[in-house]
Amino acid sequence: MQRRNTNQRKLIYEVLKNTNIHPTADWIYEQVRKEISNISLGTVYRNLKVLKEEGKILEINDGKQSRFDARTDKHFHFKCTSCAGIYDIDKEGIIEINDAKLAQMGYFVQDLDVVFVGICYKCKTGEN
Amino acid sequence: MQRRNTNQRKLIYEVLKNTNIHPTADWIYEQVRKEISNISLGTVYRNLKVLKEEGKILEINDGKQSRFDARTDKHFHFKCTSCAGIYDIDKEGIIEINDAKLAQMGYFVQDLDVVFVGICYKCKTGEN
């Protein structure tokens, strides 16, 4: 399939690249609406799906809603139980995995989803 | 709130304890229906919520559906991309986490969700 580079698609991707809050489709829709006021939510969903297929963005499953992330290099997430914020955690030096043991058990790991759950600095110190 | 031990609740919990497939609410509903034929899906959802509040079961978020797990001790999951099965992975000797570094970064970790994604033995060897 020969993809087109529509304004809608470009802008949706731009909006997502310029935030680090891992937004929902609805949040992206509201942002994009500021520029393309008659865009529909369906178009946002369709383009997020396309961008995901192209490997340009990731879908994060957070409860019943999907969130999206334009950062596609391998990294982890931290979810604050107080403010519900999702933060990026660089991979390096955080986790060590025993792949050999997993393979021995019959699980051939290709990917890894890690979500740390806890309290972020702001919430802990009452800065909010 | 003073909880009652209804047949519905007991059976839902039993069904979930006796499987390791991390079923959906609907699967549980179908099983329970074999014994209590007029139970409603709403009752299944309500009781799963109660059991979760009581800490007896866990809710696992898998795409748009919730799955449930009566195993509440700390463990990880492996999700096969081929058969979509979810398997339990014992915690021991699988992962090493640098909590100190995370705390240093301002993330105070209380819990950890890990999902390994890959191919299970059965799918890899074509046993299915």
Add this chain to the structure above:
DNA sequence: CTATGTGCAAAGTGTTTGCAAATTT
């Protein structure tokens, strides 16, 4: 007896889709 739980059906929420018109290439 009374607070808690149930079955039912309707409503809610996030997401997807069919279609005719519009747009990209």
Add this chain to the structure above:
DNA sequence: AAATTTGCAAACACTTTGCACATAG
């Protein structure tokens, strides 16, 4: 010109909820 994409609204899938009746304690 042809194929892709759009806006719109309706449809969908999963989950929650209001209510009158039932039941555990």
